[in-house]
Amino acid sequence: MENKKMTALLFTFTFTLGTILAGCGGSGKPASEVGETGPTPKTSDTVQTAERIKIEIMTDGAGSKLPEGENDRIKMKLDEKLNTDLRLTLFGGDPANQLNLRMAGGDYPDLINITRLQMQEYAKKGLLLDLTPYMDKLTQVREFIGEDSLIKGTVDGKIYALPKRASIPFFNIWIRKDWLDNLKLEVPTTLEEFYNVAKAFTEQDPDGNGKKDTYGLTGVRLGTFDPIFSAFGMGTLDTFYMKNGTLTNFFMDPDMKEALKFINEMINAGVVDPDILANTGTQHEKNAFQGKAGMIWNGFPRMTLAANVEESKAVNPDAEWVQVPALKGPGGQYAGHWDTGVAPGLHVIPKAIEKDPAKLERLFDLLNYVASPEGNSLVAHGEEGRHWNRENGKIVRTELRAKEVVFMYQLLGRNEMEYLESGYPKEAIEFSANTPRVEIFNGYLDIPDGYNPADAYRFMEEEKAKFIYGKRPISEYDDFLEKLLTTFKYQLMLDSAEKQLKELEIIKN
DSSP states (O other), X not given: OHHHHHHHHHHXXXXXXXXXXXXXXXXXXXXXXXXXXXXXXXXXXXXXXXXXXXEEEEEOOTTOOOOOGGGOHHHHHHHHHHTEEEEEEEOOSOHHHHHHHHHHTTOOOSEEEEOHHHHHHHHHXXXXXXXXXXXXXXXXXXXXXXXXXXXXXXXTTEEOEEEOOXXXXXEEEEEEHHHHHHTTOOOOOBHHHHHHHXXXXXXXXXXXXXXXXXEEEEOSGGGXXXXXXXXXXXXXXXXXXXXXTEEEEGGGOTTHHHHHHHHHHHHHTTXXXXXXXXXXXXHHHHHHHTTSEEEEEEEHHHHTOHHHHHHHHHHOTTOOEEEEOOEEXXXXXXXXXXXXXXXXXXXXXXGGGGGOHHHHHHHHHHHHHHHSHHHHHHHHHOOBTTTEEEETTEEEEOHHHHHHOOGGGOTTOOOHHHHHHTTSOHHHHHHHHTSOOEEEOXXXXXXXXXXXXXXXXXXXXXXXXXXXXXXXXXGGHHHHHHHHHHTTOHXXXXXXXXXXXHHTTSOOO
């Protein structure tokens, strides 16, 4: 479906490409040297003899730090291969404001990791390079991420961002198997069993210390309850999904009130970490690993991280965390949600870079290289023999990898399963990958004019918390909806979402 639309889109672009490239085509060459299909992509030899070019990449480090000096081996290898001087600027503090200040001041990074909302905003302001005419220069990129993925980087039918290659879902409920054994309980498979286990973990002294100092469930803010909403067949805050053959919005879901009642019952029973609304960063993990909670909604990379396992074992050597299957509830059997339209990351190029054809060409060289087998292996795993070795057909990481290889250079993603299996338990990866999720479509959606998502989202989150914690009776839910639809103009989003998804042929009815 998407492939058909993107093929038609790219056909139109190819048809007009001859006219666009009649001048320099971004290559700085006369038309006689360009040819009908555009300039021939540079080889690594021509890159080596070209001028060394500085390229600044602004991206999210997710709390990680770059290796310093000669320890930044990926930068060294990329610079050597492409004759560049790569500079990574990591977002800090308020990323949105940080980028806004740079863009407003005309101090443009050369390549930017951006959200879809930011992409839409900057594209409409004319600040981003329309990559549509340059698709013939990004053949390796297109092959690596897949033609269907390009739609995730479009605004008004034009390609402004290159999406990262698709990932897999990471999250499941994790549970203390040793606590279950102590209380002679089984891993829960239904909502009812989940509630009963949470209650037992809170009231029956599962750690045997003689104190009532444990809780059933912990997590970060309202996302803690995603696996409960999904058991009612629902997505999460502000999402769109199919339910019983009909496009459904989270707030309009007919099962919403029952889901809120169930969660409110858990809160009133005292089985949920009372600090979840204040939990940020890794606080929920500390609560779990220090023996304060027996279940946590978290991803397998964090739960199997050596430092976290050691922390948990230090408190209790017998601590054993295992994944819980999707809980079966009134809406089916799902564990959270998965956005089929979202990319793990989007990278854009400011339009101003178009005035520097040499830099633009080098950016394309960089993107094509990290999408190639050689380049992608480098940014994903590092140098063979230094950062990894292949044993029995599997990549095995060395100690140097943790010091010298960082994910920020994976501009277009990676071969996901190969990458994950080199660092995490295969059984945990497969468990998570095979867990059923409620498929949501928000990644495909642009924000309609007249609707302010920031204000509306703040209102949604605040009122949802009130219903969950009993600060507002569920009998007032319809009043909340009315205000959301009118005062916050959410009806615009509802109408626009249905229109967009029909145009993309995501939904048929």
